[in-house]
Amino acid sequence: MTQFSIAVVGASWGGLAALSELVKGLPRDFPVPMAVVQHRSRHADNLLASLLQDLTPLRVVDVEDKEPIEPGTVYIAPANYHMLVDGGYFSLTTDPLVRFSRPSIDVTFTSAGDAYPGATLGVILTGANDDGSRGLRHIVNRGGKAIVQDPDSAESRTMPAAALQAVPEAQVVPLRDMAAHLVTLTGSKANSARKNAT
Amino acid sequence: MAVQVDEPVPSVLEETGPYDQDLERIEIELLLEGVYRHYGFDFRSYAYASIRRRLWKRIEAEGLATVSALQAVILHQPPMMERLLLDLSINVTAMFRDPTFYQAFRERVVPLLRTYPYIRIWHAGCATGEEVYSMAILLQEEGLYDRSRIYATDINEVVLQKSKEGIFPLDRMQEYTENYIAAGGKRAFSDYYTAKYGGALFNPSLTKNVVFSLHNLVTDRSFAEFNVILCRNVLIYFDKSLQARVHGLFYDSLATFGILVLGSKESLRFSPYEDHYEQINGPEKIFRKVR
């Protein structure tokens, strides 16, 4: 039994390669639903989901409004919508861009921290802007856990570096160890009691 | 002599304690209940995470600390309610938004509509009307406009007024022209508007058969039987129970074999009405009422 209800992953420039490497390393029984926010063109189709689906036995889903959140699944935020974590399912919105982005990593991360306080795992990967750092801070303020890709292992170090500045207590993990690290964290048998609102 | 106070006494508002998810939900539900009972606007079944996000933006903008504090201001100061209404209404739209949808509509729905002597179409949540003008252009080009009547409704009076005017920003015409071409447009897009009043004024012949009207999907009933209902990017702002209710309204308002169109990331998969519709071939969110 894992202490986490959701893992949220944010990536921008260089994200496709990083996400591929991460998803490839996740086992069939990865116990936590994973939500991925990857910046991309507003016209992008579901190519990202099909590329990732080829790499993993987990189900990869292009999120539609009110999609239920279930384990064994990697959820991809659709292009040109914000994706909010709402207790038990995702809600999409066409609210204005946040810091030039839609989907915005901050928006998804913040809603995850609020929907699952103490039970959200936030992961920031490579990227050339600072989206995600506020959301990651919020997750930690709500009792969740922060992981940041080692900027030295990132195609673009700006985003992980900004996340580390906002959340100095985040764990820094090189990309090649990321999947194994998440497996260890989420498979932890030591802490079986699910943490709730404090 | 007065007692020396070292620490400033925290005001009631500043001292809110650690985050309590359940308490926050109580506060938000109370605020929405108050807004409904005092002002008559019913946001009680809107998508929770989205409402919470927009309430907190307002709370922070006003320098407040809790939802309860915002509630007091909103209930006692009507101008603040006005501001909240703007916060809660998202009216972004575009002409020929999702061009592939319009193309699929031309190819797969228009042939069905040709078999009808008279066509009734409802745009529910039409915002500033770009979608309505797009549909009118499509119907004109397909020779169906003259036997069509389009009902365009929204909850928001301000945007509905703009719909009627039919003046859209000139600086978006380039984007709309591209959309129009990708949507299978048959003429020059510029044939449909003239630069006027600092914007692009669309040809009044496009609204000859359009009725604009206020309609609230939460509280108002069905008002006709339709062959096509379009409700794109509106239901995403509702929670699942309200979505189900509105799907009931659409189902009751559609003729047999009528067409329901949703936004490109909306689905019937999570709705109790899924079994009553068949999706028209292809990825677009075009459904046909079959039972």
Ligand SMILES: C[S@@+](CC[C@H](N)C(=O)[O-])C[C@H]1O[C@@H](n2cnc3c(N)ncnc32)[C@H](O)[C@@H]1O
């Ligand atoms: C994002 S816009 C969608 C515009 C257009 N259908 C499109 O897809 O481009 C959402 C619209 O839904 C309207 N709306 C929200 N709640 C509503 C309700 N209860 N009844 C009717 N319209 C509503 C808003 O006023 C807004 O204009």
